[in-house]
Amino acid sequence: MDEEYDCVVLGTGLKECIISGLLSVSGKKVLHMDRNKYYGGESASMTPLEDLFAKFEMPPPDDSFGRGRDWNVDLIPKFLMANGQLVKLLIHTGVTRYLEFKSIEGSYVFGKGKISKVPADDKEALMSDLMGMFEKRRFKNFLHYVQDMNIEDPKTWKDMDPKTTPMATVYTKFGLDQNTQDFTGHALALYRDDEYLSKPALETVQRIKLYSESLMRYGKSPYLYPMYGLGELPQGFARLSAIYGGTYMLDKPADEIVMESGKVVGVRSGEEVAKCKQVYCDPSYAMDHCQKAGQVVRCICLMDKPIPNTKDALSCQIIIPQKQVGRHSDIYVSCVSYTHQVAAKGWFIAMVSTTVETDNPEAELQPGLNLLPPGGVKQKFVSVSDVYKPTDDGTESRIFISESYDATTHFETTCTIPLRHYWAGLFTGSTFFRVATTTQLLRDVNVDERTFTLIESSIDQIFH
Known part of the structure; x- marks a missing residue:
């Protein structure tokens, strides 16, 4: 050295x-x-399962969880956008030759008190239960604007310069209601809060395009996840x-x-x-x-059932936009399973996470925990981490x-x-x-x- x-x-x-x-x-x-x-x-993956229980100072798992070495539990699970920066970086550097990926089966958003698939194109917009008939038409027109918008061609701007026009103004131009703005900004553009509304629309348009392009690559969702964990x-x-x-x-x-x-x-x-x-x-x-710039609370859940209302998906992401549950920041739910070689046969791993806003962090996760299968969560691991910049x-x-x-x-x-x-x-x-x-x-x-x-x-x- x-x-x-x-x-x-x-x-x-x-x-x-x-x-x-x-x-x-x-x-x-x-x-x-x-x-x-x-x-x-x-952001390590814990294996065998006994190490995860030991990290949280719990007694060793019983035999119902299967073999400990069959588990690879991410402490901070995250998905990759199929056409995003990390995937492009993996391809550029050749790291993909060391890895195998599997498509995440579903991308959902919590709105109007229930889980719905995130609509990302005309067909999905028309089928979505998130919007009424007239709102679907307005959202369809908005998606056309996003897909057709070319920063080099002012004719595609609809009289709104994307480098200067706030995103809130664009929403108003297309007449989108608050619920549609919520899932567009948080489940399509993947913003964590509503600060983007006062910023130029260009970045939001680019983010929505990234979501759509990623979705087109594999069809089920825009997300990928590596076999054997992060x-x-x-x-x-x-x-x-x-x-x-x-x-x-x-x-x-x-x-x-x-x-x-x-x-x-x-x-x-x-x-x-x-x-x-x-x-x-x-x-x-x-x-x-x-x-210190805040805190994040996370709950790892080991489950023997899939998340309800996701068509029994073996993997999925659910975003709960802040305003749907009266918060200032979103709640995130992710789920992977034995099909990704991260859990014993028949088991699922869910993570519920959010930015801490109160002096009772675990209670802030409840809207996300409520979406998990009743009686299906066999073990929880809760942590609160400081965020530093x-x-x-x-x-x-x-x-x-x-x-x-x-x-x-x-x-x-x-x-x-x-x-x-x-x-x-x-x-x-x-x-x-x-x-x-x-x-x-x-x-x-x-x-x-x-x-x-x-x-x-x-x-x-x-x-x-």
Whole structure:
């Protein structure tokens, strides 16, 4: 360990493993450390089942749960959008050769007191029980606008510049009622709150297009999930890093990030120091550079029945928009099963999660728990996690810190930060890269306009 590296990555969560893989492929000498004996960090998959019970300080599971080694339970389960950033990143880097995916069977939204399929095209809109006859027609016209809108062609804007017109104005233009706005913004565009309503419509249009494009790839839903659990994803990027010369050390504590003149110069573990020009890490490794930004409450449920009103789906996602249950943030329900090799035969794993708003976090999950099969939940594991965000962007200190995982059950909020950090750190220290290579990566992954702007500003800061 006592040698010099371009970068040291601390923690083996998905975000950190993405960074490690990208940097190694780009030619940087990378040391990747984790204080734990397993991959995944906060987002690990627990196996065997006995380890999950032990983590929550519970007695070992009885024989009714089957063999413990048949379980791989995600601590923070999330799905991949079939045409989203993470899938494109997996394809671009070749990590897909280490993984096998299965389509999630259903995408649902809670509205008007019941579960309904999320309508994403004309046919589904006309069949949906979320809307009345006239509202279906208005929503159909809105979907046509979204699909036809081309940022390069003002004729498709319907007299509304998408870069300046608030999304609320677009909804009003098409006469969509509050219920339709709810499932459009939260189940199609996948926003966590209603702040998007006052922002330019372009991003919302792009998000809805992403949902529709992802749905068209596999038909049942826009979501994918890796066989054997999400723990396979960080391990896939770790293999990529190792192939390109990255060094991995599990069960290796990071006792200190060594600084000189406000910039990182190394990482100390015991008496050893790995010299480096940059550090990439999750918040737990650099708490003095982070601030608390809230909490997330999660409940893992082991079930012997599928979720009702989902056509006995072996996997699904249900989003409960905030206003449907009088909250400020959405509630998310995800479900996977034995068909994904994450549970014993006949068993299901559901996760209910949301952003904490009161001093009774578990009670906030009740609207989601009410959707689970009566008598079917055989064990629950509840956790409340602090959410941390870095206090700066890392361009001065060269410590690039990811954010804690949010309450969502999809990965579209996960890839943005690693891509930003990858680019921001790209030209610091010794330059091993060509701009064209990374520009092609960004094109392949299709980062959103806001991320691309932030990336460009990072480059400007470094060069000027």
